[in-house]
Amino acid sequence: MAKPDRPRKDRLIQTRVPRDLESTLKEEAQRRRQTVSHLIRSVLEDTFQLVDDVVADVDEIVGDSARLARNVGRNARRIMSAGRDEAEPGASPDQTFPDVYAWNELVLNREIPCARxxxxIAKGERGFFGMSEDPTAARVCLCGACIDAMSLS
Ligand SMILES: [Zn+2]
Known part of the structure; x- marks a missing residue:
């Protein structure tokens, strides 16, 4: 058992252990018919193999989650664009925005395309945001020309 079956380039690591751990190691080594040294080496190898496997699994889980998130995003975009295609075939000047109960004039802080x-509509220009009672409704912003063209008053 102690006969070296591989070239002696292994490194020697010494460590102090409490007496009860020493007796546990000796008992376990005896039970497995191994040397204490061999037992410790296989326990360490198993432990690090286990850690490697766990890390590999975590990588896989993270990869799966990222893939799932990408798919969800893609599906959401597809659903959104499908909904848009139904509601607005291109720019439709005939749109009446039935969900909107009021138009709120705001100065834009970034460019937004007119929904009509x-x-x-450039940053600094006035846009008219549609107020909807449905908080999940898509935000609608119109340019001044469209508000005028809709002849609301
Ligand atoms: Zn417009």
Missing amino acids: CDTP
């Missing part, structure tokens, strides 16, 4: 004519 698709013209970009």
Whole structure:
């Protein structure tokens, strides 16, 4: 058993252990018919193999989650664009925005396309945001020309 079956380039690591751990190791080594040294080496090898496997599994789980998130995002975008295609075939000047109960005039802090004519409303310009009672409704912003064209008053 102690006969070296591989070249002696293994490193020697010494460590102090409490007396009860020493007797546990000796008993376990005896039970397995191994040397204490061999037992410790296989326990360490098993432990690090286990850690490697766990880390590999975690990588896989993270990869799966990222893939899932990408798919969910893609599906959400597809559903959203499908909904948009139904509601607005391109820029539809005939749109009446039935969900909107009021138009709130705001100064834009970033460019947003007009929901009716698709013209970009620049930062600093006035946009008219549709107020909807449905908090999940898509945000609608119109340009001044479209608000005028809808002849609300
Ligand atoms: Zn417009």
